[in-house]
Amino acid sequence: MSRISLLWAREIGDCTSCSFQRAEESQRVFDFQLSDDCQIQNVQTGGINSLHLDPVENRYLLCGSSDKLIVIYDTWNSTGKKSYTIQQIAVIGRPQHSRFAHQYSISCVQWYQHDNAIFTTSSTDQSLKIWDANALRPAETFKYKFIVNTHAMSPLASSHNMIAVGTSDSSVYLADMRTGSNSHILRGHRHPILAVKWSVSKEYEVATGSEDNRILLWDVRQARGHLLSFDQHNGKDRKSKKGSTAHNGHVNGICFSTDGLFMISTGTDNRLRLWNATTGQNTLTNYGRIENSYKRPVQMSFNTDSNTVFVPSDRHVLHMNVQEGTLVKKLSGHFNRPTCCEFNPRNQEMYSGGQDGNILVWGAPSTSIGDVTLPATNQGSDRLRSVVEPGNERTTEPRPTVDLTADTWSDDETDG
Structure with a gap:
């Protein structure tokens, strides 16, 4: 329609x-196309590794880059003009913050789900930091013996504050924000962890992807092991000695749909797969070849109703129809590989970061109401056309106003 x-x-x-x-x-x-009205003031000199929009107001965009900078942007248009530039409001990693900042590349950034005064960052300097957004200082630091590739917090957790941390080790560490220590470790993968995502419908379940080509689903309350191992063949291939695999290459991207019913994954086998998040069944949706040769985590993003997903691929961002597996549009604008996407439901925009150091804004084209042509089918359409068509000199009389508080009762005397 x-x-x-x-x-x-x-x-x-x-x-x-x-x-x-x-x-x-x-x-x-x-x-969606490259926005004509909005752009972002880039202050990074290195590649963009991670983006996250605060879930409380859908306003503040958190960015982590390979030049160890952490930047916070205010995405609201406070200028009152149609065309504007999103400005940075805080930068961590410059000399004035050197003793608090990470020492090496930022691998992942994320806002706390209930309060945008707290955010978390992880880095290849083997640390995870919890930050006070007002003071721009870390409130807690977790140190590990391995490089931290990614981390994630549950978007709906109310009874725990655990952070799932994926490292170059084969284990997933659960950092407890309340105690400041690691509560326990999830062991099941055989190679480094590249992707970690919590379920958006079950607060204790988390999915992990690894260089061992597997995706495992865990319930952090259970110590017996993982709940599911996602199998790309749905149990029909029993010849593999390594067990069930989700991809024929490293799994470096996982994303849950907004309703939590489906999960989508990407791997270095150049394939995108859609899964039933409850049963772990591969829906066998064919998305074609999705170029993915990244040696680091890839961040995908669903739109509001989860009917499409944005996937970084080669030098483009692919806008894919989730259920049909078709390409909606190829978004071109980066000069080097895009690595992360973040959808803004409030502004109906999408932000993408790439190894070229740029953050691009994608949105619907601006359409003037004067370009709309209405069918002349009735009086109402004629009345609307006289307003919207440019150069139409015909005027229409305004509708008579009715005083809703007037006494409209009558009797025989007044009627006569």
Whole structure:
């Protein structure tokens, strides 16, 4: 249904406001291109490794780069102008913060799910830091014996504050923010961990991807091992001596849909796979060849209703239809490999970071209402056309106003 049909259906009551909003948001996402009205002031000199938008206000964009900088951007347009530049409001890693900053490349950044005054960062300097966003100082630091590739916090946890940490070791460490120590270790992989994501529907479940080509689903309350091992063949291939594998290459990206029903993964076998998050079954959706030769984690992002997903690939960001497996659009703009994507549901924008050191803003093109053509099917359409068509000199009389508080009762005497 076209936008103008939606507008007319909304006016006559055939479409609810919620349905109209969902349809419009979905249409805008399908029209994404490099934004003409918004750009980001890049202060990094190294590649962008991680992006995360605060889940409380959907306003502050957290960025971690390979030149050990941590940057916070304010994505709200406070200028009142159509065209604006997103400015940085805080930078950590410059000389004034040298004794607090990481020593090497930032591998992952994430806001605390319940309060945007706290965020976490991990680095190849073998540490995980919990930051006070107001003081720009770490409140707690976890040190490890291995390089920290990635970490994640549960987006809905209310009874625990554990952070799942994936390192160059084959184990997943669970750091407890309350005690400042590691609560326990998840052992099951045989090679370094490249991807960690908590379920968005079950607060105690976390999925991990590794260089051993496997994806494991864990319940952190159980010590007996993992719940599921995702099998790309759905149990039909019994010849493999290494057990079930999710990909034929390293698994370096995992992302749950917003409803928690599905999980999508990417690997260095140049394949994208969609899984039933509950049963671990491969849906066998064919997305074609997705170029992925990254030796580091890849950050994908679903849109609001999870019908499409943004996937970094080669020098492009691929906008894929999740259920159909088709390419919606190839977003080109980076000069080097994009590594991370983050969708902003409030602004209906998507941010992508790449090894070229740029953060690009993608959004729907600006459409003037004067470009809309309405069908002349009734008086209401004629009335609307007289307003929206440029150069239309015909004017229409305004509708008579009715005083809703006036006494409209009558009797025989007044009627006579």
